[in-house]
Amino acid sequence: MMFDGTHKLGxxxxxxxxxxxxxPALFFFAFALFLxxxxxxxxxxxxxxxxxxxxxxxAQYGELAMAVLxxxxxxxxxxxxxxxxxxxxxxxxxxxEFDLKMRHGIISRNEVSIPYExxxxxxxxxxxxxxLIGLGRLVVLSAAxxxxxxASTDELFGVxxxxxxxxxxxxxxxxSSIREVREIKE
Numbered sequence: 001m002m003f004d005g006t007h008k009l010g011x012x013x014x015x016x017x018x019x020x021x022x023x024p025a026l027f028f029f030a031f032a033l034f035l036x037x038x039x040x041x042x043x044x045x046x047x048x049x050x051x052x053x054x055x056x057x058x059a060q061y062g063e064l065a066m067a068v069l070x071x072x073x074x075x076x077x078x079x080x081x082x083x084x085x086x087x088x089x090x091x092x093x094x095x096x097e098f099d100l101k102m103r104h105g106i107i108s109r110n111e112v113s114i115p116y117e118x119x120x121x122x123x124x125x126x127x128x129x130x131x132l133i134g135l136g137r138l139v140v141l142s143a144a145x146x147x148x149x150x151a152s153t154d155e156l157f158g159v160x161x162x163x164x165x166x167x168x169x170x171x172x173x174x175x176s177s178i179r180e181v182r183e184i185k186e
Contacts, residue, residue: 006094006103010161012134014088017159021080028073032066093157095171100140102156112156118143119176122169126162136162138169 008014091104099115119142126136138157157165 006092008088008092009157009159010164012161013159014084016133016135017084017088018081021084022077025073025077025080028069028076032069032073035066035069093168095168095175100156100172114140114142114156116172116176119172122172122176124162124165124169126165130159130162134162135159136165138165140172 086106087104090106091102093103094101098117099113100119102112104110119140121141123139123141124136125139130136136159138160140156157168160168
């Protein structure tokens with residue numbers, strides 16, 4: 001793979017963002033789906049002595065509550081999709097001649113630049129969930145800034161396609177002249 005120019009984090013990363021940020025909407029939809037059952041359970045088994053004349057009122061409020069829950073779920077889903085797309089398309093990286101650059105953000109645009117000569121180690125972290133779905137985290141250990149004694153670990157990429165992470169690790173190790181390659185699995 002050629003690493004010239006600016007790149008995105010891979011399609012699996014976009015899918016992960018979309019799924020992860022849409023999960024809260026499922027709770028709204030599930031609660032709306034089971035609201036009539038929950039209401040009936042509470043009215044029946046909670047020992048409430050409700051007269052049959054109140055049942056239509058309770059049913060009307062139940063329908064209104066379901067509609068509100070579905071509407072809130074749709075709002076959360078739309079917000080999740082939009083924020084996922086913004087995060088994905090506003091994040092990019094570039095392997096330039098002398099350094100690795102990571103850019104992210106729209107309103108507050110951030111750019112991190114790590115010179116290859118400061119890179120001490122590069123690891124791919126892949127827990128069990130990420131292993132199942134083909135994702136990982138690229139962790140870059142870089143030399144400390146001037147005046148500091150310790151090194152800093154940067155997880156610049158967050159969630160990234162595992163194949164891309166491995167390729168980036170190999171390329172970064174080659175460009176930084178590090179011979180040791182390690183893979184961390186949990």
